[in-house]
Amino acid sequence: MKLAELQNDFQHALFDTECKGVDWISESARGLSARDRLDIYYNAYRIRLIDVLLDTFAHTAIYLGDDWFNQLAGDYVQTHPSIHKNIGLYGKDFPCFLAEQLPEDKEISELALMDWKLRRAFDGADSAVMIQDDLQQLASEGSSIYLQPVPTLTMCTQHFNTLDIWNAINQGQTPPVVEPLPEPIDILIWRKGYSPHFRSLARIESVAIACVCSGGALEAIGAVLEKDFPDVDVAIEFGVMLHRWLDEEIISI
């Protein structure tokens, strides 16, 4: 048996729906049978990946409870071979998987997506953050100002009171009963210092952040806000937002 065939067969055996006997593992005179020996690797593969999911999606796991989470995580492992060298990236498609598996419980996939994005923000790329003096310097130069979000900044949209559920779990409290929101809200997620941060966004700020992320100049963003929110004093609102963004370290130099 060539090495290529052996590695292919071994990998296939670990991905299989059950651990079956193979003829290329030596039967030993002592201890376990060949099948039981293969079973150690078969089980370790599943346990390791389920543990990673448990670690990455800690709030989701608490919300679901051990049995339900382990069942869903086990189904995910069985249907999603890892394609990542970095085992921490294994759960990338888990929120989508939950959305497909639990179409009547969309808050669960929203919770998982929030867990996932917060974890990714933790070790996302660094950048120098803009401070008030940097902005004033740019303004004094007289040319158009383009703001750049920090690399870890991302958003997700929630249709349920998922944020309240996440916060309750995070504080060790009983989560509230799930309820649909009157309108979807956007959640901003980024890293400040060493720690992932998040907060909900008002509609106008969500539009402004989306403009920043798409590379719009400051005056262009102002124009978009004036068009979309004619009843708002955009100059004041945008000024407050800018000040907050700098305080929260979501703009990079």
Place this chain on the structure above:
Amino acid sequence: MTSGFGLGLRTQHYNDFLAEPQPVDWLEVISDNYMVEGGKPLVMLDKIRANYPMVMHGVSMSIGSINGLDKEYLRKLKILEQRVEPMWVSDHLCWSGVHGRNLHDLLPLPYTQEALAVVTRNVEQAQEVLQRPLVLENVSSYVEYEQSEMTEWEFLREVYKATGCRLLLDINNIYVSSFNHGFSPIKFIEGVPVESVTQFHLAGHLNNGDHLIDTHDHPVCDDVWDLYRHALLHFGYVPTMIERDDNIPSLPELIAELDVARAIANDVLNKKIAL
């Protein structure tokens, strides 16, 4: 004589290492944990590296994969190596997946001439990128293959001879595999060229009666300490560290266990000199 005793750096002990000097000669970092874009892991790494020599230990190179090495992985490893400037860079003599899949495990190779050629090709590729000898660790294993043409220690010796790589002997892994497969751990140790060994690992395992599992969640057991004594007699002084990956105790507790290793090494090596 007994300088060179290290511990694996774990997140639970970051604050201990930052707060005050610890009686540890060097630290081993899991390369994969720091092959990230930024954030706290790299900040902690840099701060602690400022005060401790380090070695890098990877778990995902898959040096025995028939498909060859992942170039992007090697590129990121090289970037980290340039950041850490470690004393050496190690990974495992195993394979971890093929055809773009990753099994996130240290799977044993068949000890054949064909596998030797594959490992040789891959080690040479890694060494070309790293511009230094790669250090390879023997893994604990639960299966042996019908195809194997030589023992594990003969295979290690051949890899060393073919590539000029160095070896990290995990004493616990030798013990676990010898128990699971019924070979002599002494023969293993005595079959490895003295000059090839750069580092020892010591760790604990789980005893399931008819087989052992390499869990790294227990203290080093007496049988492994005995095997460590034998390894010291055979190889002389080799930098040694204790690996703990689960059920991680306080740093003082781990340092106390490391002190046992220091005492054993002092005892064995002083007697060896006296002889």
